[in-house]
Amino acid sequence: MDVLAGPRARPGTRALLRATKYDGTAHWIQPFQVVSDDGNLLVASYRARTPIYTSRGEFRSPYDSLVYFWRDRWYNVFRLSRPGCPLALWYCNVTTPPLFDGCQIGYVDLDLDVKVLPNGCYELLDEDEFEVHQKKYGYPPEVIENAEIAARELTEMARKRAFPFSEK
Numbered sequence: 001m002d003v004l005a006g007p008r009a010r011p012g013t014r015a016l017l018r019a020t021k022y023d024g025t026a027h028w029i030q031p032f033q034v035v036s037d038d039g040n041l042l043v044a045s046y047r048a049r050t051p052i053y054t055s056r057g058e059f060r061s062p063y064d065s066l067v068y069f070w071r072d073r074w075y076n077v078f079r080l081s082r083p084g085c086p087l088a089l090w091y092c093n094v095t096t097p098p099l100f101d102g103c104q105i106g107y108v109d110l111d112l113d114v115k116v117l118p119n120g121c122y123e124l125l126d127e128d129e130f131e132v133h134q135k136k137y138g139y140p141p142e143v144i145e146n147a148e149i150a151a152r153e154l155t156e157m158a159r160k161r162a163f164p165f166s167e168k
């Protein structure tokens with residue numbers, strides 16, 4: 001199936017992010033409003049303090065978020081800022097490519113995260129969790145490979161200040 005063949009989101013509509021772990025258990029459910037969608041890149045916003053479901057309980061992020069979901073990429077990028085303040089950081093999640101069905105954005109979280117600071121410094125996080133989950137969930141070799149490539153691509157983009165790390 002062509003991953004780009006799904007519906008486009010209309011600006012202003014609500015969309016629910018529904019991330020699972022590899023076995024299908026709920027990991028993260030967060031409400032968004034669509035900002036734009038060109039058929040590949042879907043951009044959505046989240047208002048600080050809106051309840052988020054996580055596998056560790058309810059969470060209310062202190063950050064307003066602008067999130068970049070590319071339908072053909074194995075990651076997403078959250079631009080985080082406290083309300084009324086400049087950019088705090090970008091938080092990137094390595095995931096399977098997202099599927100958008102018209103109201104929900106779904107993907108499998110693949111543990112690895114990359115934190116990027118406004119000064120361009122970056123940090124790869126949760127490598128230990130990725131290692132453990134490869135065995136626990138039995139990630140296929142191509143999933144492991146795509147996740148590792150995605151993490152490298154993110155750090156390279158951060159180093160070069162490529163989009164969306166060019167957007168302060």
Ligand SMILES: [Mg+2]
Nearest residue numbers: 111112113126
């Ligand atoms: Mg993680």
